[in-house]
Structure formats: structure tokens, C-alpha cells
Amino acid sequence: MRIKSQRDFWSGVMFFSIGVFFGVGSRHYSIGSSAHPGPGYFPLLLSIVIGILGLVIVVKALTLETRDGEPIGAIAWKPLLAIVCSIVVFGVLLPRVGLGIAMLLLVGGSSLAGTTFKWADVIFASAVMTAFSWLAFIWGLGLPIPMWPSLLTD
């Protein structure tokens, strides 16, 4: 059988799997009865509905003709990885090395996702953002965000 819409087929698969995932998960909680719905009642109900919708979308993707097969297209690995990794690195490092260094790596890392990468731009942008964040969050709102590596301040 030929897939008539790649995009719909895979979204259907996604919704169906999500339904299975949450549906199986809801079995860990008491379902109760309609008269006394438990914590698992609503999630189970939703899982069933989303599972059915997923199947309908899959069937639709296999039967309804589309003009170009609605391809998903190439995945932009470079921006995807650069952006997601920069966010995670920022999360890991901020409490440990402070705002200055974490910000430089965040701005530098995410700039890798773009088409042009210049060190001068990165340093300039991270300096501006660090100054702004310090002004707004640390000085202005008094939030406990570390500015410097914990080794230096201890």
C-alpha cells in the first residue's frame, strides 16, 4: 500500500503512539467508575480518543489522494542540534559556571545554527545579553542567578 500523505501518515502514527503511551500509563492509576471517576479516568478517556483519531488520520493518509504526496522533507539537523544542544548546555552550566560563561556558550552555540558565524558578533551579542540579563534579573528583580563560576565565589 502506498502512503498518499507522508505528513498525515506520520502525524497519525505519532498521535496513536501518544495514545498508547498515556493509555498504558493511566493503568497505573485507579480508573474508578463513571459515578466515582478516579485519577486515571480522564487520561484513559483522552488516550482512547487520541488513539482513534491517530488511526483515522493514518487511514486518511493511506486512502485520500494528495497532489504531491505531502512529503515531510529533509530534517534540518544543523539548526536543530545546534539550538537544542545550546539550550541543554546552558541549563547544565548556568548553576555551575555562572551567567557570563553560560551566556557566551549559549549565544555562540546557537549562532552555529545560522549561515554566518563570526566570533566578533558572538562576543558582542553575548556581552549585550549578559549585561541586560544582569540588569533586569539579578540587579533589578534580585533573582538568585549566579553570575560567576561557583569556584570563584566560594
Add this chain to the structure above:
Amino acid sequence: MDLISNLALGLSEAVSLVNLAYCFLGVLIGTAVGVLPGLGPLATMALLLPTVYALDATSALIMLAGIYYGAQYGGSTTAILINVPGEASSVITTLDGHQMARQGRAGPALAAAAIGSFFAGTVATVVIAAFSPPLTALALKFGPAEYFSLLVFGLIGAVVLASGSLIKAVAMVILGLLLGQVNTDTISGTPRYSFGLLELTDGIGFIAIAMGIFGFAEIISNLSKPEAQREVFTRKVTGLWPTRKDFGMAAPAMLRGTAIGSILGVLPGGGAMLSSFASYSIEKKLAKDPSGFGRGDIRGVAGPESANNAGAQTSFIPMLTLGIPSGAVMALMIGAMTIKGIQPGPQVMSSNPALFWGLIASMWVGNLMLIILNLPMIGIWIRLLMVPYRFLFPAIMAFCCIGLYTLNNNNFDVYVGAIFAVAGYAFYKLGCEAAPLLLGFVLGPMMEESLRRALLLSRGDWTTFLTRPLSLSLLVLSALLLLAVVLPTIRQKREIAFVED
């Protein structure tokens, strides 16, 4: 007239030098936290709650209220400029507001949002003064079954306003509802889907989802396009101010938005947010040519922005007249009143008239300050958009990451944001619209609670939703709304089928 003498009393209270100062402080802080994604009005008000001890009760409430509606203003600025809804109620503003900004019309979008909010704020102030008692009586008629049906109506509205496939939009709403199930069950206290992570027992943060999907994933998909095709911001900025034609289109939308917001705001729960969704779908339905919606139609900014501001204000009604909080923010206001030894409830109006009417009048004064504060800012905001994208996107990243960290002052939300960045990119690739997901997520817990309560009350009888007249009419309305969208699609399909024959 009672109304006028009451408002006069309130105004004289609100324009005292001290109260003016606290009102200004409130709206200023509110705008700031609204613009900065992450720290919301709730957290800010909680931080400032101890200052209530030092202040006079009226001043304290005026300041806290100022933070609340100031944040609504600020939230829409972020939504328009960088497509990240600063507050839950500005999700809708991203749809058309950000598109306008990309077309070089950020100025008219910001102005429409500000003017709409001010107009709605003015009307809502009068509505609060005139209709508090009757509106409260209406809200009291809402039992769990009515709530559930109202939420169904709101969610159908969200589905209708999605521009892509209807069935995928429904699935996205349900996915949102499911994500909203990651929390501690309010009735039994069972933590659900937390995978043993303490952070998840409070639920996934709205801001983490919004930033992941609307902020990060948007950047990834922008960067994945070749530079020439990248539809980011045009260099050409056309006008800071809405044109006569813009005004002509925006004014009726503002009027309708204000009316919707004033009514829905009274209902406990996400009144302000629900009303912005309702207003958007109504504008889209009423428009002669709805094709511009989602591509930068000024009505899609003016209507919802007026609705959410009106809703934010009328949500004070149940709190002031019944002592029932319509949400976490109002619960905090009640907390502040009890700190000052005032028991919220119907008697406040008679026992503390200066406080009651002073607070109401201060809302209008605060809205006036907000528009004076915000209109000149438009020029500055627009200049921000002139920054080349290679500087702008790392800056947005930095802004969002810091915002995520400040949510709970730990890095957990930053990781959640990263996960939703991947999910958001997948949704983009698969052609699934994300706005319905966000609404489902926000309304999920409320929907579950009202469903379970309604079923408990009816002893498991599902027909309770159809036998109660208010609930039935809401469900009929939702069905009609759905039909209105499905029918044209069927017709189109048939036309295509005929062409192929």
C-alpha cells in the same frame, strides 16, 4: 445616580497621590514582567505579597491589581515581537500579531493591542461598577456540567481557528489535554505521569511549552530555510501608527472583543484566555474575507487583545462580590485582603466602599497610565526588530533560556523547553498546528475537574450535560461551530472530486 456617585468616590480615592504612585509602580512592574517571558504576574505578586503588611490596604490592592493587568499588556508585546506569548492569554496574539510584525507592521499591531486594551479596560471598569451583582448571579448558575460544556465550547473554538486539517487540530487539543494531566491529581492527590521526577508533580510549566514550541522551534524552522526565502522581518517598516483603514477594521473587533471578554471574564477559571480564543474565532467567522487571518489581520490582534483585557478585569467581579477566586491571581488578591483583615465577600462593597470603588476606579487610571507608557515605547520596540536576524535569534534564545531558568530558579524548565523545541519542530514538519495544543494544555486540569465533579453529582450519568439547559445550549453552540467549519471542507472536497471526474 448611585453608579456615578460610587465611581466618583472611587476616583477620588484612586487619584490620591499615594495611590497614584502605587498604581504606577504596579503597572510598571507588571509591564516589565509581562514583557520578560518566564516570570509571570503570579510569581511577581507572590514575591511582593509581604509588602502588603507595610502598605495601606487600598494602595496594596491597587498595586497588585496593576501588576496583573500590566502584565497582560506586556505579554502581548512579546507575543507580537518575538512570537513568544508572555502570558497564557496572549497565545492568540502571536497568530496575527507576529505575522504583522514580520510584514513590517509591528507598529500598527502594537498600537491596536494597546488601544484595544485601553478601550476594553475602560468599558470593563464601568461593567464592573454597574453589573457586579447580576453578573455574579449568572456565574453562580454555572455548575460543573456547565463548566465542562463551556470548556468544550472554548476548545472547539480553538480547533476552528486552526488553519490546517481539522482532525489534526482536534488531536492536538487532546494532546494538550493529556499534557495537562501531568500533575498531582487534585481530588485524590496522586502524582500522575511524573516518572518519579519531583519537578513534574506540579505539572509541566506553561511557559516551558510555549517557549519550546513557539520560541525555539520557530527559530529552528526559520533557520532551516535558505536565507533568501527566510520569511523573517522585512526591512521595510510601514508606519508606526495604524492607518484609517486599520482603524475601520479594528474598531468593531475591539467592540465585540470587549463584550465577549466582559461576559466570559466573570466565569471562574481561564476567563481572560478563553475570551481571547472566543473573540478570535468570532472575528474569523464574521469576516467577509477570513483568508488574511493567521497572515497578519489586524482584527485578529484588536479583538482578542480587547477581550483578554476586559476579561482580566471583570474576573475581579466574583472575587470582589462573592469572595470566590476565579484563578490563582485572584486567590492571591484574596490573600492580600485577608492579611489586611478584610473578609472578601458581598459585604466589602458596603463596609469598605472606599476600598471597593477605589480599586475599581484605579483600574481605569492604571489602564490610562499603561497606554501613556506603552504608545511611546512602540518606536523603541520596532527598532529592536531592525536588528539583523543573525543577532536577533541568539538574543531571543538567551532571553528565553534565562526566562525558563527564572520560572522556578532551577534548570529543569530549561530542559523541558529543549524537549518541546524538538516536539515543536516535529509538529512543524508534520503540519500540526501548535496553538490548539497550548489551549488544551491550559484548560485540561479544569476540564478534568469539572467532568469528574459533574459525573459525581449525576452519579455517573453522562446525560447530565444534555439535560441541563445552559450546558445543552453551550454544547449545541459547539456543534454548530464545528458544523460551520466541516461543511465548507466537505463542499470543497466534493468540488475537487468533481474536477477530477
